[in-house]
Amino acid sequence: xxxxxxxxxxxxxVGGNDRRLGLFENIHPVPEGVSYNSYLISDEKTCLxxxxxxxxxxxxxxxxxxxxxxxxxxxxxVDHMEPDHAATxxxxxxxxxxxxxxxxxMASRMYRQYGYKGIENLHxxxxxxxxxxxxxxxxxxxxxMVHWPEVMVSYDKTTGILFSADAFGTFGxxxxxxxxxxxEIDDEWFAEARRYxxxxxxxxxxxxxxxxxxxxxxxxxxxICPLHGPVWRKDLDLFIDKYDKWSRYEPxxxxxxxxxxxxxxxxxxxxxVLASELIQAGVTNVKLxxxxxxxxSYLISDxFKYSNIALFSVTYNMGVFPKMKDFIHDMQALNIQNRTVTIxxxxxxxxxxxDLMTSMLEEMQDMRVMEEKITVMSNASDDQREAICxxxxxxxxxxxx
Ligand code: FEO
Numbered sequence: 001x002x003x004x005x006x007x008x009x010x011x012x013x014v015g016g017n018d019r020r021l022g023l024f025e026n027i028h029p030v031p032e033g034v035s036y037n038s039y040l041i042s043d044e045k046t047c048l049x050x051x052x053x054x055x056x057x058x059x060x061x062x063x064x065x066x067x068x069x070x071x072x073x074x075x076x077x078v079d080h081m082e083p084d085h086a087a088t089x090x091x092x093x094x095x096x097x098x099x100x101x102x103x104x105x106m107a108s109r110m111y112r113q114y115g116y117k118g119i120e121n122l123h124x125x126x127x128x129x130x131x132x133x134x135x136x137x138x139x140x141x142x143x144x145m146v147h148w149p150e151v152m153v154s155y156d157k158t159t160g161i162l163f164s165a166d167a168f169g170t171f172g173x174x175x176x177x178x179x180x181x182x183x184e185i186d187d188e189w190f191a192e193a194r195r196y197x198x199x200x201x202x203x204x205x206x207x208x209x210x211x212x213x214x215x216x217x218x219x220x221x222x223x224i225c226p227l228h229g230p231v232w233r234k235d236l237d238l239f240i241d242k243y244d245k246w247s248r249y250e251p252x253x254x255x256x257x258x259x260x261x262x263x264x265x266x267x268x269x270x271x272x273v274l275a276s277e278l279i280q281a282g283v284t285n286v287k288l289x290x291x292x293x294x295x296x297s298y299l300i301s302d303x304f305k306y307s308n309i310a311l312f313s314v315t316y317n318m319g320v321f322p323k324m325k326d327f328i329h330d331m332q333a334l335n336i337q338n339r340t341v342t343i344x345x346x347x348x349x350x351x352x353x354x355d356l357m358t359s360m361l362e363e364m365q366d367m368r369v370m371e372e373k374i375t376v377m378s379n380a381s382d383d384q385r386e387a388i389c390x391x392x393x394x395x396x397x398x399x400x401x
Contacts, residue, residue, distance in 0.1 A: 002066035003059065005178040007223070007231060008159055010042045010135075014063035016056025017173035024171065025084075028199055028297045032192070033173030036060070036084060037227050039163065040067040041156070044134025047075035048099075049154065049163045050227060054087040061091060072096060075133065078103040079165040080151050081110040085227055093117040102131060104142060106150035125152070141214050143167065145207040147200050153211070160222030167211055168239055169228030170196045180230040180239075190242065195301035196228070197246050202304065202334040208247035212240065249337045251307035254399050255285030259299060260312040261292060261321035266379045267346045270388055271312045273380070274344075277392035283399060291323040296330050303331060308340045308395055311357055315347035320356045328360045337365035340398050342391055344374040351375050370394060 005013040019033035036056055039049040046068055052060035064073070073096035078086060081103070093099065098121065103111065105124045112119065125131070131138045136158045143151045147166045154163040170193040177183040201208055215221065224232040224239070232239055245252055258275055262268035268290065275288045287302055303309060313324040320328070341361055345354035354373050361367045372394060374387050 002062045004063045004067050007039060007161070007178070007225065011159065011161065012040045012042070012063075012067040013178055013231070014038050014040045014048070014060060014067050016052055016059040016063070017175075018053065018055045019173050021055060028171070028195075029295050030171050032171065034171055035174040035228055037225065037229075038064070038085075039225055040064060041133055041136055042067065042069075042071070043136045045074040046071050047077060047133050047136075047138075048073055048092065049077050049225070050079055050085045050165075051076070051088040051092055053084040057088045057091060060088060061095070064092070065095075073099045075099065075131070076101045077131075077138065077154055077163075078107055078111070079154055079163060080148065080227060081107045081114070082148055082166075083114070086114070086116070089116045102140075104140075104150050104152050107152075110150055141211075143207070143211045143214075145204040146211050147204065153214075155218055157218075157220060160218075160220040162215060162218065162221060162224050164215075164224050164226045166200060166227055167208070168224050168232065168243065169200070169226040170230075172229060174230065178231055179234075180232045181234045183230060185238070191301060191305075193229070193239075193242070194246065194252070194304050195297055197243065198300045198304040198334065199297045202246070202300065202336075205247040205249055205335060208243060212244055212247065215240065246304050249335070251339065252305045253285055253307065255287070255306045256283060256308040256310060256395060256399075257299075257302045257306040258286065258288045258310040258312065259291050259294075259324070259327060260289070261314055261324035262290065262312075262346075263314050263316075263321075266376065267312050267314050267344070270344055270346070270374075270376060270380050270384075271310070273385060273388045274310060274312075274392055277389050278395065281392055281396050283392070283396050291321075291327050296327050299327050300330055300334060300336075303336055303339070306339075308342065308398060310342040310344070310391075310395070312344040313346070313353040313357060315345065315350065315352045318350065318352055320353045320360075324353070324357070325360075328357060332360065332364055335365070337367065340368045340370065340395075342370045342373075342395060344376065344388070344391075346376040346378070348378045351377065370398075
């Protein structure tokens with residue numbers, strides 16, 4: 001049974017929702033599922049904006065057929081070739097073999113690599129090219145590395161709709177509500193949007209800034225239709241401003257993420273003392289995370305949020321505890337910068353993690369590692385407890401600075 005939604009009187013959401021997927025990209029947990037959005041413009045020519053992941057293929061195809069209402073599909077625009085949006089391309093071509101396909105030059109290469117049909121109807125477009133569908137006219141803008149190199153976005157100046165590919169997407173299935181103004185956009189929602197942004201597009205802040213500059217230049221921008229998550233037709237600046245901040249690697253909030261790696265609880269104890277001292281000192285925006293029990297995608301989301309990070313780690317096999325090392329590697333890979341970092345190490349006979357973590361952070365851009373670091377040998381002494389209290393004061397000073 002079809003389950004479409006009207007975006008405007010002649011544009012329809014024809015995507016699908018996957019609530020069974022464990023790991024998006026086989027790496028990021030999606031406990032609330034994910035939506036794969038596709039849109040059908042019903043003009044003099046009918047035009048499908050991207051396809052969908054294989055997992056929702058049946059529903060997607062039913063939706064496209066319903067939105068076409070007996071008409072042929074004339075045009076397919078492929079803004080993004082990643083298989084979560086292109087896996088059902090061949091299924092579309094089996095049903096509508098004469099559809100004319102538009103994508104970037106690089107996407108056309110990927111199109112061949114994936115072995116999709118319809119090469120004879122493939123057209124490549126460049127920055128600023130337009131395509132008239134009748135009443136609607138699409139303008140294409142390149143958006144390389146948001147989040148793959150072949151990506152473009154499409155702007156329908158008739159309606160002011162920006163089909164934004166992965167940009168402005170989020171994790172989470174659409175549960176009946178299509179528009180952001182039909183759902184509660186609270187801190188919890190933004191946490192998932194930030195987790196999506198940080199892990200999917202976070203590495204490419206400069207490229208996201210380039211796209212934002214293009215979006216700001218669009219005359220009459222009225223709606224954003226991403227490939228995941230809700231459609232934005234109100235308060236667009238709310239989300240655009242978050243993207244602006246995240247892509248400049250500017251902390252969203254002054255606060256402290258305390259991420260600890262502990263084997264028998266002694267390092268955890270140090271992290272708890274720091275959290276407690278911070279709270280008592282009036283620094284209430286504190287989050288404590290065990291890196292062993294927290295998927296790294298959530299840690300990355302918090303890194304994009306907080307101005308200060310405290311990394312407390314045991315030494316393991318003469319190195320940084322593996323989960324902590326993975327976390328810092330992920331920060332490096334995602335180009336995290338502009339944070340103040342505090343370090344504590346623990347080791348019963350040969351603590352090493354302080355210097356190793358410091359070296360990893362020094363390879364990153366504008367990561368300010370605080371001078372005072374603490375070494376604990378097994379269990380924190382009274383002096384080391386005092387040092388953690390002093391650490392809390394120093395962190396507070398940077399937050400007030
Ligand atoms: Fe949702 Fe980069 O694919």
